[in-house]
Amino acid sequence: MNGPRPPPAVLHTPGFAHFSIAWSPFHTTRLALASSANFGLVGNGRLHLASVAPAPTGTLALTLDKQYETQDGLYDVAWSEVHENQLVTASGDGSIKLWDVMLNVGNLPIRAWQEHTREVFSVDWSNIKKDVFVSSSWDGNIKLWTPERPRSVLTLHGHNSCVYQAMFSPHQPDLVASCSTDGTLKIFDLRAPAYAPTNNTFTSPLSAAVLTIPASGTEILSVDWNKYRPFVLASAGVDKLAKVWDCRMIKLQETGNVGGACETQLLGHEYAVRKVQWSPHRPEVLATASYDMTCRVWNTVPAAGRPQLMYIHDPHTEFVVGCSWSLYDEGVLASCGWDSRLNVFRV
Template sequence: MGEFEDVFEDEFEEEETGNATAMGSDSDSEEEEEGIMQEEDDEETKEDLKVYLPGQALDKDEVLEVDNSAYMMLHNMSVQWPCLSFDVLQDNLGADRTRFPHTAYLVAGTQAERASDNEILVMKMSQLHRTNRDDQDQQEDGDSDDEAVDDDPVLEHHSVKHPGGVNRIRLMPGDQGAWAATWADTGKVHIWNLNPQAEALASPGHIPSSSTPPVHTIHSHEDEGFAMDWSSMERGRLLTGDMTGQIRLTTENQGQWTTDPRPFLGHTSSVEDIQWSHKERTVFASCSADRTVRIWDTRMPSRAPALSYYAHNADVNVISWNRRVDYLMASGGDDGVFSVWDMRALGGGKPAPIASPKPVASFQWHKAPITSIEWSPHEESVLALSGADDQCTIWDLSVEEDKEEEASTADSKVPGPEVPPQLLFIHQGQQDIKEIHWHKQIKGCIVTTASSGFNIFRTISV
């Protein structure tokens, strides 16, 4: 199915390009190295290193290398077929984990060349050790010597055959087990019980069948879609949105699944993302290629949105509701902009006309569409996002610009794009990044999926 690759192996500098690049990435130029005395072990001194920012041109014979000191952990996993979507499976290993090595469970859906080759992958990544960094840095982090081993991780997996490619996969939240929903490119939504696969990974010795059928299939949509979310407040409530603009609600009652025949209508183009509120049981939000974000209440008999507002000047691709500050929502669009909205300032109860409010904050660092966005489950002001420009960025919106410091360092700035003070970290090295998720039980841990595979990492900045 796939394997881990050690991105910090000794032969790394012999490769033509680096696997990942951090905001503090290293770059080496043969022209600049001429006349510089090298150490006996051929390692570059700090004077040879330069900070690279996306958009800057590389000199002739100059390549990018990952900056080990920027990561607490970084592992790469290649897979046979690209996975456009994945989710992190809750485990029983404890909350707020920080001690290495880590273990993480994921579910993902493939996009194979042939429809019959598609699968749902239930994966266990174990022995996720920290990266080898400077001994002083490791001691400052409070790690013992036995934790500071950059050893090879272990990947185990079980698969389930899936009818068609998987546009999106989402796990039912909570500790009820590994129940998942998939949006297939066939226009169907499938609900799966993946407990046998997850239990087999946790307790080896049994190999579950890979031909397990879905427990339920939703046939109500007229076209395929991507938008999907489970309620975190009420078990078995699933929202799905399709490319025709329709949103459907499916509920479970004593093992029986029912889809409401009345769709939620209001979007005039494809529904791109859906998010249930984490505070109000009947409230959810959606975003669309019609440039709007809409707020809905399932109790309204009209099935019309309670509030609509223009969020971007292009398609709105993704939204994320802050789990720690329930009135904050983030959105990302095709214009490369991501914005943060205060729900309290938007009013409500008036479906028309569509409002055009001002966001609390708005940034345009990415040079291509935003493909995924998610607030940190541990820090209320921190969020991560990915873009079609092959960047994954981490932001802390509590950071304010220090004008005095900016003035004092103006003459020493590296030429290139202006870096917002709220931008904490830039992760690169993947091609065509599709989704990003925080691991809710490992503090500061982020997982990303791209056409080139998966990355799982922790940075020293979060």
């Protein structure tokens, strides 16, 4: 945390607040950015495609390559794991859209789905079963999709309120973790008999999570799987804490719910933590983005006498709601916020 810091590469998109960033799993320098007008409250959205490259000064530089307009705000974006030029977006009108960035005819999506009845707040593509992705919505449902099908494959209804995020396990292809306004983390096993497909046009709402973690007394806004430790999750939310959970350490809570053991709590943000993401390069490193206008990097298992907090990135002038590690360049982190700025910097 000491010493001079090189300035971040910045991409400014006036009029559009950013909600989510995703690095391409195929192209080392390509990013996608989900954005909304009027802070996502009302109005249209925009999908930005950007690329980052070394600048002559030795720092990084960002370039806006392409953008797509949408009729409603965009809250999340995920790249396909099978097609290098395709990605899906989550929209405030309840729709999910599939885009091909090499097709310029009309700048329209190549497929759209409309099953969620409220805002779709997250999308995540499986990096094991590479032909499926999952969505979560304020309608309380989690849905499993494949691009070739006009309807969802499965519907999970394990929460009775808004599901802010649902994520595939990077280790087990049939495990999905979710977080909600109800203060719980849940893990679903898609192999469970309760999730057998039905003959209905739409898949029936299903429940029975295999594990429920009462993680907070307030809303949980984000969850992520550790990339190296198969049953370790991070969560964060309105209580201003990021927490690390070991789901193998099962214990009976006073409430009667079954949950995992909390390994550590990361205290330092001044307001709600909107996003957590584990490093794809180091098992102990976690990034967080917060409404306190900072993005922070933590060592969850520091050496004796060393602090957990490793780095604070604070050039943003509004809520920071997204962060994402580069998949190829260790130590490069992207952050985005309601100040209409995408920052890419080295930690």
